[in-house]
Structure formats: C-alpha cells, structure tokens
Amino acid sequence: MTTTTAPPAGAQTGTPRPGSPRRRGKRSPGEGRMAAMLLSPTLLVLALVIVYPLLSAVHQSLFRAESGLDADGFVSDVDAFVGLANYADLFAGESGRRFLNAFANTTFFTVTTVFLETVLGLCLALAMNRAFRGRSFLRASILVPWAVPTAVSGLLWRWIFQSDGIANNLLGSEILWTAEGNASKLAVIIAEVWKTAPFIGLLVLAGMQVIPGEVYEAARIDGAGWWRQLGSITLPLVKPTLLVAVLFRMLDALRMFDLPFVLIGPGKESVETLSMLAWDESNQLRYGSASAFAVMLFLYVAVVAIVFVKVLGADVTGAKELKLMSKKTARKNRLAAQAAATAEQSTADQSNSAQKKAEATR
C-alpha cells in the first residue's frame, strides 16, 4: 500500500545540492532545458514509485466492489464508482467508529512515544557524550534495540508481557498486557520507546559532538554550572538536529504497524492504528475503503510534517544553516541565499553535513 511512501512535506527532490556555486540572476533558456534533462531520470523514478502509487490509491478509493452474490452463489466482479462514499463512511457508523478509534490510537501513540523517546534519547546522548572508559562499547550496545527488526522485538516483548512472563514476575502482578485494555497500550509504548530512543540518542549525539569544546570552556570560566551549560549551550545548539530527529520519529510513529500487530495482535481495538486498519481492510478484499484509509493516513502524515516544519521551523533542509553562514562571510552570501531559495528537501545526511559545515566555519 502507499501508506509507507509518504514523503516529508514540501518534498521536492531533484533540486541541486545546496552549495553548488552558480551565478545568480537570469538563466539562459538552454540552461533550463539542460537542467530539466538532467533531472528527468530522477523525476521519472519519483513519478513511478511515489506519485503513481499515490494517485492509484486515490483512484481506487473512489470505487467499491459490489457486494452480494448472484443466484449461483458467485461474487459479482464489478467495481462500482462510488465517488467519495468510502470517505464519507470514515465518519459514520461502524467503520467510522473504527476509523476514529484508530486515528485516536495513532495520535496517542505518536505523541506519547515521541515525547518519551525524545527525553530518553537526550539523556542517552548526554551520557554517551561524556568521555569515559568503555564509551564506544556503550554506544554500540545502545544501538542494539534499534538494530533488532521490529517484528522480532515485538515477539521478544510479547514473551516478556505474556501472563506468566518476566514483566508480571518482576512486578509481582497479574496484568494481562496482551489483552484489550490500557495495559496493552502501555506495553506498546514501552516496547516502542525501548526500540527507538537510541535512534534519537544517536542523532542528538552527532549534534553534540560538533559543539566545540571551547564554548564549554568559556562557560566554565564564566562560572556556568552543568545545568546552565545544558540549557544555554547544549540544548540550543543541538536543537536543529533534535528537531529533525523528532520529525523523523513522528512520521515513523504515525505509520506504526508491526509492533502492535506482533506484540498485541491484529484486531485489538485498544492498539489498532491507521496502518493496521488499512491492512485489515485490504485483507478483507475491500480495496476501496482500504485505499481511503491509506489516503487519510497519508494526508495526516503530510499535514503533521508541514505543520512541524512551518511552525517549529525544523530545519530539514539545512537552509537556515546556510543563511547563518552567509552572515559570516560576505563573499558566500549570494551562494547561500541561492541555495536557501532552491533547497527544500534533503536527506538527514545532507542536512547533517550541511550543519557540520556551518558549524565548522563558525
């Protein structure tokens, strides 16, 4: 399904990498044609793997298989055009209830897990950033949960949370974690945070490592304590990295599927997410409504991403960093502005390298 292909909002690839020196001003028509030619392979691939499935899902969501059997007991094989009926159903009746429930679950899981992961990831990064013996070992071991495939960690946690499992043994309780109810929500949150806090931790650590030591030295001389250093130096300087990490995690959490599926099981209302709902519908061969669910999920993810980028100013593209650079050196001013104007999207690597470059020149 197309649920997994949701690109970050404002996605636009194919623009030149930021930093490529080019003359500002009018482009000759020949130059434009050349650019179009060079970009066309990328655009074609994008159209094939993102735009086509997306439009095809939208197209499919407007149809519905005709229900009912003919006199001989055979299924009619006609897909009828139903307009927006599949979408209208999302807000009415039984399927509406399921949709809203899944929507609420998805949102709840995203908010809680990303919040906890961020706090925990920051702590992990702070711990890893200090120099001590065995640091590289700790770093490697922190990566383990992230490296374990989600389905496998789902199984691991299923054993931990089963009625006679370790969790109940340690707590001395008899909580039915994998049955319907709030305990199952908690189980999913715990497993998800365990799995993905290292991701935030490592990204933030990368951000921390490029903060020059002199800054802290100066702060110490000025008499700033640990908390002050954290609040006034570390956090503001890792904020761009942190925001990108949080954005990635949010987009990921909104598509959550395998963990609740394996850990608690399909069809459990307390943990059913939008992706699971879309999967279930397509499993029942109701491709129309499955596509409608998937499209709604896509829109939701897109809206969240756009809001996040616009309101919180997550610097996915590295554009701001380049602007910073431009303040420093007058000569590079044009270049940075040009790049900021054209760059709208880039991978995490690109933004990281851009940040490092910016920090290095600071």
Added chain:
Amino acid sequence: MRQRRRTWQTLLATTASLTVAAVALTGCGGTSTDAKSNPKAAAASFEGKGPINYVSNRDASGAANKTIEEWNAAHPEEKVTFIELPDSADQQRQQLIQNAQIKSDTFSVLNLDVVWTSEFAANKWILPLPADAVPTDKMIPATVNAATYRDTLVGAPYYTDGALFYFRSDLLQAAGIAAPPKTWDEMKTACKAILALPEAAGMSCYTGQFDKNEALTVNFSEAVASAGGTVVDADGKPTVTTPEAKAGLNLLVDGFKDGMFPSDAITYLEEQGRRAFQDGKLVFMRNWPFLHASLSATDGSSKVAGKFDITSIPGTDGPGVSTLGGRSLAISPFTPNKATALEFVKFFTSEEQAQKRLALSSRAPVYAALFEDPAVVAKRPFFPTLLTSLNNAQPRPKVVQYGATTKAIQEEAYAAITGKKDTDTALNDMQAKLTELSK
C-alpha cells in the same frame, strides 16, 4: 520574500510535472482492477497435460514431498513442483488471492484451508471438481462438507483436524470420578471435587483458546454448536440470537465469571494453554491433537506425561461438537494443464497415499478407515478419539466473506467474555454484523 515565492513556484512546477507523468502512467495500468474474466468457463473440462505447480503451506514432516516424488517418478512429462508459502495463514491466503486476481498460471493446484473454500469458490478462483474425482463415500462426512460450496465439491479433502478434550486422569481417579465428564455441568461438578484435593492446590479447572484470534472463533463456534445452536444456517444466514447460541456463549462467559477458567486464559492461544496444562496448572483443556506428543513426552519436559487422557469435548446434554480444521486441494482455473492437475489431485488425496503419508506425518487423514488401523493407532493413540470428535464435527461458518465474518465473531465474543458487553448485546451486535456480511 522573493526567495520564498520562488521556492513555491519551483515546488508547484515540479508537482505539476510529476502529476502529469503519473496520470499518464495511471492511464496505462488502470484497467487491471476491473478486468476479471468470463466466469462460465469454470464449468470446466479438464484438458491440457504438462508440468504443474503445487502451492501449499509447509510440510515439515516431508510426507507431501514423498508423495510428489512418487508422482514425478511415474510422470516425467507432467512433473509437479512444490511451491512453499509462508507459515502465516493470512499471508498464504493473500498470496493465493493475489495470484488469482491477476489470473497467474503459476499456481496450478492450491492447498486451501477449509475456511477459505467458500470465498475461493464464489470468486471462481477454483474449479468445481467432477463428481467422481474423489471417493467421498470413504471420507469423514464433515471433511467433504467443508470442501463443498453450494452442493458442489470444489476441493479434494487432504487432511483434517478436530478438537480433543484433554483431562488429568490421575486427578479424576484421586477424586473418585470414574468417567471423564461429557457435559459442562459434569465438568463443573468434577472440578469442584478435584480442586478440593490437596494435590490440586492452585490449579484451575478448564481452558480453551480465548485470545482475539481465529482460535476464538473456533471456541465460540464449538460452544454454540455444543449447546445445539449454529452460527450460520445452511444458506449462510446468521443465527446467533437463538436461545441455543446464547446458552453456548454463556458457557464461556460464565466460565470466566465463576473463575472456572484461569483469568489469564483471555490471552491464551494453543501454546499458552499447552504450557499451563503441561505444568500441571489445569485439570481440563480443549486443544488440537498435535499437542498430544509434547504432553506425553517422557524426557522430563512434561509434568503430566502418563497422567492425562483424552476424550471428546463436552456439550450441554451430551458430547460437544468440534469444529473442523484441515486442508483440501483445489484446482486453479488459470492453469493450462488442468488434466494433469486433476490427475495429480486424485493421486495425492487417494487413500493409498494418505496411508503412506501417515508414516511420516501426524496430520490426520480424511479416510475414516485409517483411524482404526491397529498399526496406526499404536503410533498415534489419539486417533480413535479424534475420529469420534470428527464424526460429530461441524465446519466453521461457511461464508464467502469469511475474513470479515470471523473478525466480527471474535470482536463480539471477546467483548462478551471480557465483560465489556452482556451476552445479549454481544450476540445482537454479532447478528447485525453477520447479516450485513451475508447480503
């Protein structure tokens, strides 16, 4: 500000060009969804010989492979290739359906779970079989019924499965109970006596499989059928608001309410139940025959080896009604070599081959005679009891939209046994959902 506008312009332009490209692409591939072909061809003449593919779930015992090797040795021109599907039944079904929807000729002979029969037959993804294709008179009637859609045989029964009632014979004896309980009431009485014994301290009475899963549909259907009701009638219309169906569901609801079932049985599937029984925590258990071997293991892994026995599951007035598991073989209408496929299905599901497979596989054959063969019984002591269970078995709801049906059953039955809904509300809601699905 100007830069910003430029960004948006670029964005817009790119989006526009991508959209144009994608629309062009959609135009090319758009017809695939609504083109399903001509159904009447299904009335089938079986023609065409040549190599075919047999697509199936895994057979760890290697018994199916043996049969195929034997066929291949005798038919070098019509070789059969074994295609193995993933372990999860959902994924098997998905792959089978996807292949059928694109009319791929890759899958010739399909190994279908009994509950998929109606869906595949109604969508014309499998061919009706000729009346004389399989010796149905020698087979256990329930297995033939399960492979039949609207009075037409669409699958050749391959293997089957039914419920067994495991009980702790040592504790029954200690409590002075001569025969295992045949009804739920007898079971309750027996439990009272047994749980009062000092050696039964901390034990629970009974469990089945109650997690929200296909297994819950099985346990619910058995409870309803054992109380004399049905989930759907012969026409596929739901009948779960009858007093019998209510009595059936109440058996399970009261089991949890009265503490007859362990409270964590709500999370039990087959495996958790086996562990609890094997660790001596349960007096009675409903489960499948495949556990028999691990429960009777004498290597110390089972605390109940030699201390348990089996019988048919209990009902309300007499022995209960088991649901039916198992598989059947069906032929895809999209394979060019239908004659070979039909011959292979006949060969594969013949009594002779079924008997040969028994040497390796513990899967229960569909031929009643094989259950009473002394040589077989010596090796698989549960066979006679299983036959009794199967002779009395009913298929799970035979409906086209089985996936949605079983989900609705699980949903409502689970709500009832967890106390979220009372029995009447749950069954009324279930009736409404199933009615919607049976239209």
